[in-house]
Amino acid sequence: MSKEVIYSASWLLNPNAPPLAGGALLVCNGTVVETGTLAALRSSHAAPVVDFPDSALIPGFVNAHTHLELTHFPSWLHKSPVDYAPRRFADWIIQLIKIKRGLTDNDYYSSIGEGARMCLESGTTAIGDIVSNPAMAAQYYRTPLAGRLYFELLGQESGLFQNKLAAAMTAVLCDNEKTIPSGLSPHAPYTIAEKHLATIRTTVAAHRLPLAIHVSESRSEVDFVFDGSGDLASTFFPFVGWEQFLGNPPRCSSTELLHRHGLLTSATVAVHCVHVSESDTIILKKSGVHIALCPRSNDLLDVGRVPVALLKRAGIPLALGTDSLASNNSLSMWDELRFALETFPDDLAEQDLFAMATTGGAAALGISTTSGSLEVGKRADFQVVGNFGSDDKNVVERVMREGRVQEVFVSGLRYEGNTQM
Numbered sequence: 001m002s003k004e005v006i007y008s009a010s011w012l013l014n015p016n017a018p019p020l021a022g023g024a025l026l027v028c029n030g031t032v033v034e035t036g037t038l039a040a041l042r043s044s045h046a047a048p049v050v051d052f053p054d055s056a057l058i059p060g061f062v063n064a065h066t067h068l069e070l071t072h073f074p075s076w077l078h079k080s081p082v083d084y085a086p087r088r089f090a091d092w093i094i095q096l097i098k099i100k101r102g103l104t105d106n107d108y109y110s111s112i113g114e115g116a117r118m119c120l121e122s123g124t125t126a127i128g129d130i131v132s133n134p135a136m137a138a139q140y141y142r143t144p145l146a147g148r149l150y151f152e153l154l155g156q157e158s159g160l161f162q163n164k165l166a167a168a169m170t171a172v173l174c175d176n177e178k179t180i181p182s183g184l185s186p187h188a189p190y191t192i193a194e195k196h197l198a199t200i201r202t203t204v205a206a207h208r209l210p211l212a213i214h215v216s217e218s219r220s221e222v223d224f225v226f227d228g229s230g231d232l233a234s235t236f237f238p239f240v241g242w243e244q245f246l247g248n249p250p251r252c253s254s255t256e257l258l259h260r261h262g263l264l265t266s267a268t269v270a271v272h273c274v275h276v277s278e279s280d281t282i283i284l285k286k287s288g289v290h291i292a293l294c295p296r297s298n299d300l301l302d303v304g305r306v307p308v309a310l311l312k313r314a315g316i317p318l319a320l321g322t323d324s325l326a327s328n329n330s331l332s333m334w335d336e337l338r339f340a341l342e343t344f345p346d347d348l349a350e351q352d353l354f355a356m357a358t359t360g361g362a363a364a365l366g367i368s369t370t371s372g373s374l375e376v377g378k379r380a381d382f383q384v385v386g387n388f389g390s391d392d393k394n395v396v397e398r399v400m401r402e403g404r405v406q407e408v409f410v411s412g413l414r415y416e417g418n419t420q421m
Contacts, residue, residue: 004047030411060125060381062361064292065321068115090231125381134171150185183210197261210267217272255280290364297323319364350400380412
């Protein structure tokens with residue numbers, strides 16, 4: 001038997017809509033079935049009311065790019081004998097690989113569980129997560145998280161690439177009533193041989209799969225893709241035994257390379273895009289690509305700052321992600337949002353980032369019909385946020401800058417920690 005519940009607060013906030021004073025949600029079987037003022041919902045429904053005075057109800061955040069399997073990276077680093085002092089982007093990748101080589105499947109399983117907990121407790125209810133080993137997917141299905149899993153592809157040699165693709169497609173095509181849909185993640189233009197890109201395009205077209213790709217994250221990538229130079233060629237490729245694959249660089253940007261092989265579409269999330277040119281943005285816009293920005297990761301890895309003004313001027317849809325704890329200090333989208341506010345004060349306002357963290361992320365992951373806003377027919381995933389004062393002016397701005405998460409609801413149920421995972 002279904003049970004209706006009304007959740008109400010001082011404000012109901014949705015991106016791209018005016019704040020609703022005294023707003024409320026009518027929830028049934030984990031879905032929003034009606035919205036309006038508390039008075040209006042009470043007049044037509046006899047459901048019990050759960051009220052949160054001096055608070056706002058806002059959608060659960062959508063983290064458009066992360067790697068939850070690396071959540072325990074800080075503790076792995078502490079225990080590892082690896083000398084971790086990366087000075088360049090290639091150094092960071094090499095040290096990450098060295099640490100990962102000492103891990104077991106159980107290390108990753110517990111790391112994913114902890115990452116899910118961190119996301120949910122900080123108000124994130126949907127993720128776009130990169131999964132390096134498809135066997136780990138079951139860990140995500142045990143959580144209440146929504147979103148999309150992208151199974152990672154990489155390899156210069158044909159054997160490694162084909163094995164990765166076969167394992168990824170087995171996971172994608174396995175019908176076990178998944179709670180989180182999937183896609184593929186060709187890692188980056190420097191970790192996949194150009195000859196494999198046509199195979200990815202054919203596979204994606206045959207199964208209508210979405211993609212997530214790291215694009216122009218660092219100057220190292222730009223140099224390598226254009227002319228085969230830089231620290232990726234001199235340090236990273238020898239480290240992984242790929243020296244034989246050096247030579248014959250595409251002599252173009254990562255964006256141009258991916259576009260040439262048909263991998264940039266409206267179902268593609270281009271992650272980072274720190275070093276994109278004006279001509280790249282024209283391609284990205286015409287292709288319908290969504291971009292997931294990860295400003296704290298870019299800052300901590302010292303790879304540069306994304307040209308937000310250029311991307312906004314081009315009209316490219318933007319989302320927000322935290323990346324992983326191998327290159328960030330938290331999985332909190334609130335932390336990411338507020339860092340972006342301080343970093344791009346002339347380009348991103350509170351309303352922009354509210355949309356990027358909700359509807360923007362949902363659109364990027366292709367889950368807009370179920371997530372990203374508190375509308376009829378969508379999952380009842382929401383945050384109860386307080387600590388922003390009682391003034392009725394600039395409510396969204398104050399919530400984004402000062403609000404604190406008090407409660408998180410997933411599919412209409414209060415999140416209670418690991419008991420739901």
